[in-house]
Amino acid sequence: MRWQRPGRLGTAARGRRGPTEEVVPTPEHFDVVIIGGGPAGYGAALYGASAGLSIAMVEKQKVGGTCLHVGCIPAKELLETAAVHRHVQGAGAFGIGVAGPVTVDFSVTQARKQQVIDQLHKGLTSLLKGRKVTVYDGVGRLGPDRTVSVAGGASGEVTVTGDAVILATGSVPRTIPGFEVDGSVVLTSDEVLALTELPRSAVVIGGGAIGCEFASMMSDLGTEVTILEALPKILPGCDDDATALVLRSFKKRKIDVRTGVAVTGHAPRADGSGTVVHFGDGESVDVDKVVVSVGRRPLTEGLGLEGTAVRVSERGFIEVDAACLTGEPGVYAIGDVIATPALAHVGFAEGIFAIRHLLGEDPVPVDYGKVPWCIYCHPEVAFAGHSEQSAKEAGLDIVVSKHRFMGNGRALIVGESDGMVKVIAEQGADGTAGRILGVHMVGPWVTEQLGQAYLAVNWEATVDEVSQFIQPHPTLSELFGESVLALTGRSLHG
Numbered sequence: 001m002r003w004q005r006p007g008r009l010g011t012a013a014r015g016r017r018g019p020t021e022e023v024v025p026t027p028e029h030f031d032v033v034i035i036g037g038g039p040a041g042y043g044a045a046l047y048g049a050s051a052g053l054s055i056a057m058v059e060k061q062k063v064g065g066t067c068l069h070v071g072c073i074p075a076k077e078l079l080e081t082a083a084v085h086r087h088v089q090g091a092g093a094f095g096i097g098v099a100g101p102v103t104v105d106f107s108v109t110q111a112r113k114q115q116v117i118d119q120l121h122k123g124l125t126s127l128l129k130g131r132k133v134t135v136y137d138g139v140g141r142l143g144p145d146r147t148v149s150v151a152g153g154a155s156g157e158v159t160v161t162g163d164a165v166i167l168a169t170g171s172v173p174r175t176i177p178g179f180e181v182d183g184s185v186v187l188t189s190d191e192v193l194a195l196t197e198l199p200r201s202a203v204v205i206g207g208g209a210i211g212c213e214f215a216s217m218m219s220d221l222g223t224e225v226t227i228l229e230a231l232p233k234i235l236p237g238c239d240d241d242a243t244a245l246v247l248r249s250f251k252k253r254k255i256d257v258r259t260g261v262a263v264t265g266h267a268p269r270a271d272g273s274g275t276v277v278h279f280g281d282g283e284s285v286d287v288d289k290v291v292v293s294v295g296r297r298p299l300t301e302g303l304g305l306e307g308t309a310v311r312v313s314e315r316g317f318i319e320v321d322a323a324c325l326t327g328e329p330g331v332y333a334i335g336d337v338i339a340t341p342a343l344a345h346v347g348f349a350e351g352i353f354a355i356r357h358l359l360g361e362d363p364v365p366v367d368y369g370k371v372p373w374c375i376y377c378h379p380e381v382a383f384a385g386h387s388e389q390s391a392k393e394a395g396l397d398i399v400v401s402k403h404r405f406m407g408n409g410r411a412l413i414v415g416e417s418d419g420m421v422k423v424i425a426e427q428g429a430d431g432t433a434g435r436i437l438g439v440h441m442v443g444p445w446v447t448e449q450l451g452q453a454y455l456a457v458n459w460e461a462t463v464d465e466v467s468q469f470i471q472p473h474p475t476l477s478e479l480f481g482e483s484v485l486a487l488t489g490r491s492l493h494g
């Protein structure tokens, strides 16, 4: 069956909007059927419904996916607890007295985290209901001709079809041989987020996004942390200067960071209270918990796909073209299950893209090299676009401007002056700075400051253009303004 994009007035319009239209969807037929209710899936559902499409979404656990239940939201909530702890500990510098030692009741922390999740889950559920998205509870399997069967959940056995199907089944933690997850000593992020108390000591295997966020959080709340990273540096995707600043802060806080080391196994203590982790050249460390954060793998188990032309790569990702279309006509795949940056907001963007594409619009594909990245460890890291290293590797002529938060009034006021803003711009033949290629930030609330840098990079704005805009004073964001202004060859404070 040859599939054609329905065009601007899609089947929703044909089925629902006009008495003259020929196709009336039966209850089992939808304009779009989505498998997976994480950010990618529910993003596509909400956006598609707002465009007038009839949508079914199949979710085997809870709508919200990894991000809401065991990812972004709980992890950031625990990091915020760590921030509060740091602030209270540092309150003396502001003349604020705290009677007695600063304590942590992790059960209260966990209850607050759950409250945030529950509130967002409730909000999302009513949003979906309000937009008339039909949510099926069960495992969705894709068969030929865009037929999706649902089974194993509260919705019972149901079969639905769609003019289009979107696969958004996400990802699960990757594990490594020799470190089988037992939920008590060897944990992944899923189990760390459910701990009822924090361990006295922990090894974090993998110094990527999860590893650094968890190491930072646990260390701030009193755990002795060792990070074991196989590559020569932690946060391998970040600009070298950004990584160096995070490393310096981690070391100051006594997080033991070991890079370029391989873990070779572990020997549990006889009483099951911890384990000795072996790594590198005969080294070992005795800890209460091991956190395995070596990446995530796409989830396609149980998804069916037999009799379809959907292909799964050797690494487990669903293969798609630039339009997120699989080999099966009318079947898209988005989010962590495809080999694009595994980020909630990339999932949202791909969901919007897929809906616009199936509506016959002409959306611009996501520019994956320029998506925003925010890592919420302390100090925070945020960036978009080229790092200095990747720009050089790409053979680009560049100029770089770096400014420290040490010279920023607001940073001194809030008492967090560790960090920098680094702007990488194209260098013209006359030596002047042109297009902004990348912006990398480390420091206080940089995850909230990245917005304008992201726009500059993605709008392909030049240094001259951006330097004309005003930054409010006194703000942390002035440092971005200063860093861009300095690239004009003149400056204020920088």
Ligand code: FAD
Binding pocket: 035, 036, 037, 038, 039, 040, 041, 042, 058, 059, 060, 061, 062, 063, 064, 065, 066, 067, 068, 070, 071, 072, 073, 075, 076, 138, 139, 140, 141, 168, 169, 170, 171, 172, 189, 210, 299, 301, 302, 303, 334, 335, 336, 337, 342, 343, 344, 345, 346, 347, 374
């Ligand atoms: P998921 O969120 O994994 O959702 C997939 C959904 O599909 C799940 O609900 C699953 O139950 C369901 N499903 C799977 N198979 C089937 C099936 N056959 N039938 C029915 N349902 C099915 N990203 C950020 O952008 N910012 C962050 O700060 C951030 N922090 C993170 C912290 C941690 C600890 C972790 C683990 C991840 C974090 N991420 C963060 C990554 C982010 O969570 C993911 O990129 C995002 O959740 C991916 O969305 P998704 O919809 O593709 O997949």
Ligand code: NAI
Binding pocket: 176, 205, 206, 207, 208, 209, 210, 211, 213, 228, 229, 230, 231, 234, 235, 236, 261, 262, 263, 293, 294, 295, 296, 341, 342, 343, 373, 374, 375, 376
């Ligand atoms: P990751 O890919 O970010 O980092 C994994 C790290 O583990 C890498 O540095 C890798 O070199 C290292 N590693 C791999 N095998 C190893 C081994 N055997 N021994 C030691 N080190 C090893 O993966 P992570 O941290 O698990 O996160 C998964 C994804 O979730 C991220 O890539 C990101 O897309 C998303 N995420 C995003 C966050 C954010 O945006 N703030 C926060 C957390 C996760």
